[in-house]
Amino acid sequence: MDNARSRILSRIRRSADKGDETARVAAVEARLQHPQRNLVPERGQGDEAHRIEVFVRMMEAVGGTVEILRDLNDVPASVATYLRNTNRPAMIRRGRDEYLANLPWHRAQTLTVKEGRAEDADTASLTHAFAGVAETGTVVQLSGPDNPTTLNFMPEAHIVLLEAKDITASYEEAWTRLRDIYGPGQMPRTVNMISGPSRTGDIEQTIVRPAHGPKDMHVIIFRRP
Amino acid sequence: MEAKTAEFTSNVARAIADSQLQGTMTETGPRFIEKRAKARAGLPEFDALRDQARDIKDHVLAHLDLYLERYEAKVAESGGHVHWAETAEEARAAILSICRKLDAKLATKGKSMISEEIGLNQALEAAGITPVETDLGEYLIQLRNEPPSHIIAPAVHLTRDQIEADFRKAHTHLDPNRDLTEIPTLVEEARTVLRQKYLDADVGITGANFLIAETGTSIIVTNEGNGDLTQTLPKAHIVIASIEKIVPTLEDATTILRVLARSATGQDFSNYTTFSTGPRRPEDPDGPLEYHVVILDNGRSNVLGTEFQDMLRCIRCGACLNHCPVYQAVGGHAYGWVYPGPIGSVVTPALIGIEKAKHLPNASTFCGRCEEVCPMRIPLPRLLRHWREKEFEKHLTPAAVRSGLSVWAYFAKRPKLYQFGTRIAARLLNVMSGRKGRFASLPLAQGWTRYRDMPAPQGKTFQAMWKERRHG
Numbered sequence: 001m002d003n004a005r006s007r008i009l010s011r012i013r014r015s016a017d018k019g020d021e022t023a024r025v026a027a028v029e030a031r032l033q034h035p036q037r038n039l040v041p042e043r044g045q046g047d048e049a050h051r052i053e054v055f056v057r058m059m060e061a062v063g064g065t066v067e068i069l070r071d072l073n074d075v076p077a078s079v080a081t082y083l084r085n086t087n088r089p090a091m092i093r094r095g096r097d098e099y100l101a102n103l104p105w106h107r108a109q110t111l112t113v114k115e116g117r118a119e120d121a122d123t124a125s126l127t128h129a130f131a132g133v134a135e136t137g138t139v140v141q142l143s144g145p146d147n148p149t150t151l152n153f154m155p156e157a158h159i160v161l162l163e164a165k166d167i168t169a170s171y172e173e174a175w176t177r178l179r180d181i182y183g184p185g186q187m188p189r190t191v192n193m194i195s196g197p198s199r200t201g202d203i204e205q206t207i208v209r210p211a212h213g214p215k216d217m218h219v220i221i222f223r224r225p
Numbered sequence: 226m227e228a229k230t231a232e233f234t235s236n237v238a239r240a241i242a243d244s245q246l247q248g249t250m251t252e253t254g255p256r257f258i259e260k261r262a263k264a265r266a267g268l269p270e271f272d273a274l275r276d277q278a279r280d281i282k283d284h285v286l287a288h289l290d291l292y293l294e295r296y297e298a299k300v301a302e303s304g305g306h307v308h309w310a311e312t313a314e315e316a317r318a319a320i321l322s323i324c325r326k327l328d329a330k331l332a333t334k335g336k337s338m339i340s341e342e343i344g345l346n347q348a349l350e351a352a353g354i355t356p357v358e359t360d361l362g363e364y365l366i367q368l369r370n371e372p373p374s375h376i377i378a379p380a381v382h383l384t385r386d387q388i389e390a391d392f393r394k395a396h397t398h399l400d401p402n403r404d405l406t407e408i409p410t411l412v413e414e415a416r417t418v419l420r421q422k423y424l425d426a427d428v429g430i431t432g433a434n435f436l437i438a439e440t441g442t443s444i445i446v447t448n449e450g451n452g453d454l455t456q457t458l459p460k461a462h463i464v465i466a467s468i469e470k471i472v473p474t475l476e477d478a479t480t481i482l483r484v485l486a487r488s489a490t491g492q493d494f495s496n497y498t499t500f501s502t503g504p505r506r507p508e509d510p511d512g513p514l515e516y517h518v519v520i521l522d523n524g525r526s527n528v529l530g531t532e533f534q535d536m537l538r539c540i541r542c543g544a545c546l547n548h549c550p551v552y553q554a555v556g557g558h559a560y561g562w563v564y565p566g567p568i569g570s571v572v573t574p575a576l577i578g579i580e581k582a583k584h585l586p587n588a589s590t591f592c593g594r595c596e597e598v599c600p601m602r603i604p605l606p607r608l609l610r611h612w613r614e615k616e617f618e619k620h621l622t623p624a625a626v627r628s629g630l631s632v633w634a635y636f637a638k639r640p641k642l643y644q645f646g647t648r649i650a651a652r653l654l655n656v657m658s659g660r661k662g663r664f665a666s667l668p669l670a671q672g673w674t675r676y677r678d679m680p681a682p683q684g685k686t687f688q689a690m691w692k693e694r695r696h697g
Contacts, residue, residue, distance in 0.1 A: 004309040005309035008520075012289050015526060035474035036474075038476060038479075038480040143512060149512060186440070194497060196496050202361040202379075203408045205257075208412045210416065211451065212359065212450045212454055213450025
């Protein structure tokens with residue numbers, strides 16, 4: 001295989017007159033060391049109210065549902081109500097995320113809250129989004145013990161808690177935040193960008209929900225008063 | 226996969242006579258076009274983003290060796306493994322060797338055109354490993370043992386009745402009297418059957434829409450969530466991707482993602498865009514324990530630096546298929562290999578040789594719609610023309626066409642003689658056509674006149690009329 005490697009790379013190098021090798025290396029280094037934003041669409045740009053408005057519109061357009069809460073303490077009751085309204089068992093699976101762990105779960109006494117990665121039998125999950133992107137109504141989830149990746153895909157209902165301040169205009173701002181936390185060139189194992197519940201159009205181009213992932217996606221936006 | 230490109234002419238005849246296929250194509254074809262047009266109209270920056278997407282890939286192709294090396298180093302740094310494969314055979318061998326080490330019996334698979342290109346499923350089966358396609362479209366064609374007929378909608382040629390019959394045949398453990406007449410019921414059944422496969426699988430194999438050099442990350446894009454279950458639940462995640470999938474940074478990937486879904490399905494963004502870097506981290510409660518990337522060349526590096534290089538910008542969105550009158554008339558299977566449509570007619574000769582694929586560059590009217598809609602601004606008609614030139618140079622064109630062309634060339638190189646000849650011919654045909662001004666049949670052109678009349682020249686040649694107009 002090492003031979004394959006060197007043969008492929010040397011064929012690429014031979015392929016054209018690449019000019020000055022030092023300049024080529026410098027161009028690549030510059031681009032990787034200082035990632036530049038390309039054209040960023042205007043759609044999501046604006047103040048917090050605008051970003052929320054665009055996020056909600058785009059998320060609802062792809063079949064997600066959204067509610068906005070002004071008090072974080074209302075989240076447990078809101079989760080319980082959502083599950084009741086969608087005829088699901090009063091059970092939720094979440095990760096270790098402190099933000100979620102510190103919610104006043106005793107306020108929704110009928111609700112069973114389990115911690116850990118998703119199991120096949122789980123019917124609903126709650127995750128805390130790293131960011132929301134207004135542009136396309138997209139939530140950004142990071143893997144790890146706080147919000148395990150399986151929670152985004154296995155249960156039939158995926159509930160996401162998203163702070164209004166974390167709704168960015170574009171994907172690019174989410175990348176900048178991620179680099180600030182993880183360091184340049186570093187990523188969590190998985191970054192999931194999710195825009196609405198799972199669907200397929202593979203049979204006669206007819207859109208059907210769900211395909212393999214969640215049937216419902218519900219975003220609770222917490223907006224500080 | 227074995228190429229049946231040489232049988233293009235008979236494949237086309239069969240496709241045109243296939244009323245079921247014709248019905249499906251007429252039904253679904255226009256929907257793709259409408260959806261893309263709507264998505265484009267919704268983003269004022271769309272065309273400017275296409276320019277930038279093109280520039281990003283051109284920059285990558287000029288520095289591909291350096292970006293590949295950086296990508297490889299970053300994958301290793303995150304605990305993953307890169308395997309290089311010059312040929313389809315080497316790629317299959319690399320994947321089989323990973324599977325054997327894990328003693329794998331069942332492999333779930335996300336949608337990957339590279340997997341089709343290297344005939345991975347057959348190789349897995351031969352090694353005693355059961356491959357299960359999890360993208361619904363891919364699952365449907367796997368049940369039928371067919372290649373995909375479209376790059377992003379592999380089962381676009383099938384009707385729900387055909388799918389119902391296939392499900393009854395394959396899912397014999399379910400109640401034979403169940404109702405499967407509605408599309409949602411079919412999808413639900415596939416969901417249930419495949420959910421168990423995700424849980425049972427030993428390895429998950431996916432493709433990659435992009436590989437990011439900055440971070441050593443692979444990206445998959447799906448709407449179903451199948452790719453994520455495929456790569457998250459088993460012990461190992463194997464990515465199979467070709468060398469040109471590289472982009473420099475997260476920002477660059479983001480720019481191209483903005484034009485990908487809009488061009489493909491007309492969505493602003495696909496439901497799931499997933500960035501994977503290495504295996505499960507020490508604290509992670511889920512994710513694969515091993516992460517492997519098989520990087521395939523399979524002839525692509527030979528295209529670099531040639532007049533065909535622009536084809537390597539392709540992001541496999543399928544827009545050129547959706548807008549191609551030839552693809553819409555004959556469907557994807559007629560093309561005879563993995564990649565159909567205009568991009569297929571450009572890529573296939575590069576990967577399997579123009580000798581085998583000589584018909585494909587001719588499967589175009591040069592109407593130019595493919596280039597008009599390509600998000601990466603690939604000059605597809607120009608590339609097809611280059612292949613026709615190669616075909617001619619290599620004497621692959623049929624004798625009748627070659628001698629016809631040389632007769633025409635003889636006259637075309639002698640303008641006086643050409644003008645004289647066309648003047649006589651135009652007058653003669655005008656007289657011969659009689660009062661109707663049309664021919665119901667013509668020698669050597671029965672293929673045309675069987676379906677319509679040939680209008681006769683009205684007496685003067687174009688050149689004569691042009692001269693009159695300029696002086697007139």
